[in-house]
Amino acid sequence: MSKQQKRLSASKRLKIPRKSYTWVVKSSPGPHREGIPLLVVLRDILGLVDNAKESRYVIGAGKILVDGVPRKNYKFPVGLFDVISIPDMEANFRVVFDEKGRFTTIEVDDADVKLYRIDNKTMVKGGKIQLNLFDGTNIIGDNTYKAKDSLLLSIPDKKIKEHLKYEEGSLAMITGGEHAGEVGVIKRIKVVRSSHPNLVEIEGKYDFTTIEDYVFVVGKDKPVIDIGV
Numbered sequence: 001m002s003k004q005q006k007r008l009s010a011s012k013r014l015k016i017p018r019k020s021y022t023w024v025v026k027s028s029p030g031p032h033r034e035g036i037p038l039l040v041v042l043r044d045i046l047g048l049v050d051n052a053k054e055s056r057y058v059i060g061a062g063k064i065l066v067d068g069v070p071r072k073n074y075k076f077p078v079g080l081f082d083v084i085s086i087p088d089m090e091a092n093f094r095v096v097f098d099e100k101g102r103f104t105t106i107e108v109d110d111a112d113v114k115l116y117r118i119d120n121k122t123m124v125k126g127g128k129i130q131l132n133l134f135d136g137t138n139i140i141g142d143n144t145y146k147a148k149d150s151l152l153l154s155i156p157d158k159k160i161k162e163h164l165k166y167e168e169g170s171l172a173m174i175t176g177g178e179h180a181g182e183v184g185v186i187k188r189i190k191v192v193r194s195s196h197p198n199l200v201e202i203e204g205k206y207d208f209t210t211i212e213d214y215v216f217v218v219g220k221d222k223p224v225i226d227i228g229v
Contacts, residue, residue: 025037025039025040025052025074025075030076030077030136031077031079031135031136031137032077032078032079032080032082032135032136033079034079035077035078035079036077036078036079036095036103037074037075037076037077038055038059038064038066038071038073038074038075038076038077038078038084039052039055039056039059039074039075041078041084041095041105042055042058042059042064043055045103045104045105046093046105048086052074055074056074059071059072059073059074059076060072060074063086063087063088064084064085064086065084065085065086065087066078066082066083066084066085067082067083067114067155067156068083068085068112068155068156069156078095079095079103079135080095080096080097080103080134080175080216081094081095081096081114081115081116081225081227082094082095082114082135083095083108083111083114083155084105085111091107092107092108092109092111093105093106093107093108094106094108094111094225094226094227094228096181096227096228097173097175097180097181098181099181100181101178101179101180101181102181106226106227106228108225108226109226110225110226111155112154112155113152113153113154113155113161113225114152114153114155114225115150115151115152115153115164115216115218115224115225116133116134116135116137116150116151116152116153117133117134117148117149117150117151117216117217118131118132118133118134118145118146118147118148118149118150118151119132119133119134119147120132120147121141121143121145121147124140128140129141129142129143129145131145131151133151134216137158139153139158139160141160144163145163146165146166147166148166148212148215148217149163149164149165149166149217150163150164150166150216150217150218151163151164152164152224152225162224164217164218164219164220164224165217166186166189166215166217167186167189168186168187168188168189169185169186169220170185170186170217170219170220171183171184171185171186171217171218171219171220171221171222171223172184172185172186172200172202172215172216172217172218173216173218173223173227174202174210174214174215174216175214175215175216176210176211176213176214177210177211177214179202179208179210179214180214182202182204182205183204183218183223183227184202184203184204184205185202185203185204186200186201186202186203186215186217187201187202187203187207188200188201189201189212197211197212197213198211198212199211199212200212200215202215
């Protein structure tokens with residue numbers, strides 16, 4: 001696999017100029033299936049530094065926290081709902097989607113919590129139930145939590161503060177496909193009796209149908225975290 005990434009062929013989720021330079025930093029392997037290198041966030045999205053050299057210096061000095069943990073790798077991938085904190089500026093930003101489904105950031109006051117989706121569950125030593133979350137985080141839970149449910153956790157200690165069920169009537173954000181970034185109410189969950197994913201009808205500004213894997217519950221009547229909507 002190539003260690004380099006051309007801007008023109010980079011993921012469309014990256015909100016970067018495509019023709020200004022040939023190359024862009026490529027993310028290291030990390031928690032998210034699809035993420036943005038920390039350097040790109042500081043330079044191209046937040047505009048807090050002028051160039052890659054300044055960004056590498058700030059990150060290498062441990063001045064940037066992701067979900068409450070200092071990250072010194074400028075290629076570290078940050079993804080949906082990650083909280084980027086800069087203590088020297090007393091500023092906190094959350095990674096969200098813009099109206100075109102691209103990663104962007106918003107400044108937030110609730111930087112002590114993060115929303116996670118449960119991807120699946122496994123049984124570990126001692127018969128305990130481990131919840132496997134969407135960004136690679138694993139925590140111990142129980143069978144009251146189901147796959148596709150969401151959890152509001154405190155960061156960085158990851159204590160459960162709220163449980164959001166994946167069910168009809170819940171508020172959800174779409175994380176993939178042509179509707180990525182849109183928020184609406186789950187109107188109907190259609191179980192497909194085949195190898196194809198289940199379908200979900202979403203009611204919002206207009207109704208549409210998407211696959212279950214793209215649905216991320218964010219609240220009931222309103223989002224439980226600030227997501228910019």
